[in-house]
Every structure is written in C-alpha cells, then in structure tokens.
Amino acid sequence: MKRDSRLSSVLHALLHMSEQDGPVTSEVLADCMRTNPVVVRRTMGLLRKAGYVSSAKGHAGGWTISCDLEKLTLRQLHEALGEPAVFAIGNRTETPDCLVEQSVNAILDETFAEAEALLLNRFAAITLADLAREFTSRHKRYREG
Amino acid sequence: MKRDSRLSSVLHALLHMSEQDGPVTSEVLADCMRTNPVVVRRTMGLLRKAGYVSSAKGHAGGWTISCDLEKLTLRQLHEALGEPAVFAIGNRTETPDCLVEQSVNAILDETFAEAEALLLNRFAAITLADLAREFTSRHKRYREG
DNA sequence: TTTCATGTAACTTTAGATATTACGATTCCG
C-alpha cells in the first residue's frame, strides 16, 4: 500500500504559511513540498471545510491560516482529512463466517484499537504551535552549526 | 493502500492446523481462507524459515506446527513475516532538506514509534494458545446459542 | 479585459499486496 502522507503534507504547509505575512499560493506550497498545485488545493480544501484555513482567488490570492495555532492539534487535522486508516496491517475479512477467523479478528481488532487510541491521544496533545516551536529550536541549532 | 493481512492469515491457518491431527495441505488451508494455495505456501514458507512450522512433500504431506503454541507470540509471527510496515500514514519524504519538514518528520516519527512500541508489546503478550482458548470459548458460546 | 488564482472533475500513474500460471522437485503408493 502506498502510505497516506497528507497529514505530514498539511503540517509542512501550515508551518510555512505561519511564517508568511500574506496568503501563500498553491503553487508556492507545491514547489516547497515538491508536488502539484492541484494536490495542494485538494488537500487544503479539506482543511478549509473544517475552518482551519481560508482561500482567496485572483491576484494576491492564496491560502491563509484562519485559526489559533495554539489550539489546532494534529488530531483535528487527522479528522479534517477524513480520519484515514491508521494501520497498514489488518484482517483478511471484516465479517467472516468462520468462527476461528472471528476470534482472530476480535483479538487483532482490540489490539489495533488500543494502539490507535494511544496514537490519537498523542495527536490530540500536539498543537501546531508546539510544532512551530520545535522548528524554531531546530532552526536555531542549525544556524549555530 | 491495500492492507497487509498476512498476520491475520497465518493466525487463522495455525489455529486450524492446531485442531488437526496430521499435516494440513496448502489447498485445504487455501480453501478455508478463501485464497490460493500458492499464497499459502509463500506465507507459510516464512514461518517455516523461522522454525514455527514444517512442511512435507508428497502423499500425506502438508503443513505441521513444530513449536509450542504456549510460547509462540503474535510478535514472533510479525517478525517472521519480515516486520511489515505497521502504519498506513507516514512522512512525505524520509530525508527532507527542508528544516520545516524535518521538524514535522521528527514529531510524527516519535509519535508513531510510541504507538508501534505499544502494539508490539501487546503482540508479545498474546500467544497462539491464548488465541486458541479465545476460540474455544467463542465456539462454546456459539454452540449454546 | 487580461492575468492570477482557486475549484473540481476526469483521467493517468505508481506502489504494494495479492492472485495466478507454470513448471520443477520430492515423496508415497501400487
């Protein structure tokens, strides 16, 4: 399976936007993320629907953050992206007739659910502002050698 | 992405084998798992390399469990399968030049690593014998209505 | 009214899992 990298993408985009005064165009974001403007619009469009960014057409148009980065969490972004499947491992059949397979599914489902809950809780505890601070300190270390 | 369902498959296969006296052929396993005998051989072959099952050719050949199910854990099976990627979500680029993306990757990697560690610890705590008992009680409930 | 943007549908490409085909090697039975 190809991995879904949209969460990673939007984090990258939001941080770049947060360092910018005016709106940032899809083309600029696409360039810095080495992808296509249409892909950027598609993905950022989901964040717009959730109210985290806004977009403007025409001259001096582009994307702008429209929420408080101290309050925006990775979990909210994951939800805005439609809560894509977290795991690349799963059951062969979701509703098997075979009782053996039902037992296997039951145990695996329970285990994956626990791990997913942990992940989502961690996501809920990380704000974009946290990420911005992590970047600032990384950038400082980089400048200092 | 298509999810990797081999762990689920081998658990299913091993439980069926454990209820059988003699060896079980790839064809029988394939039938009950609704897949192809070649797929069964390919996957079971990995367990054979790890020493958990053995295979015999010719008449009355097939697959046999060659370890103690009380000691065989889901984690060992996951390892025998080559430790496939656990997550369907990931970084856009693994070694980005962009410092912003490096920060994003660092935080995501850390978070995914925690969730993966939890999952693997849970896997290490579940034996095939546990699964067999879960099946027995499920089967009992089923027979009783 | 031209240019710069987004919005979005339709289609193509790509990566990875799974399935299939084909054939070789080995073992057992008669």
Add this chain to the structure above:
DNA sequence: CGGAATCGTAATATCTAAAGTTACATGAAA
C-alpha cells in the same frame, strides 16, 4: 518403476488506494 500428491518458487498479472496530471470553469484584482 510410473503416476499422483504435494511443496517450492519464479514470473506475471490483477487489484486497490494514493498521488499526480490535464483540462477547464469560476472569481477577483490590476
């Protein structure tokens, strides 16, 4: 021995979901 049963495995095809691309419509600003 000869044939059927069975695994071993390489090569190829299929399927699925993510990502990329093309095309064109819409709207805003100079």
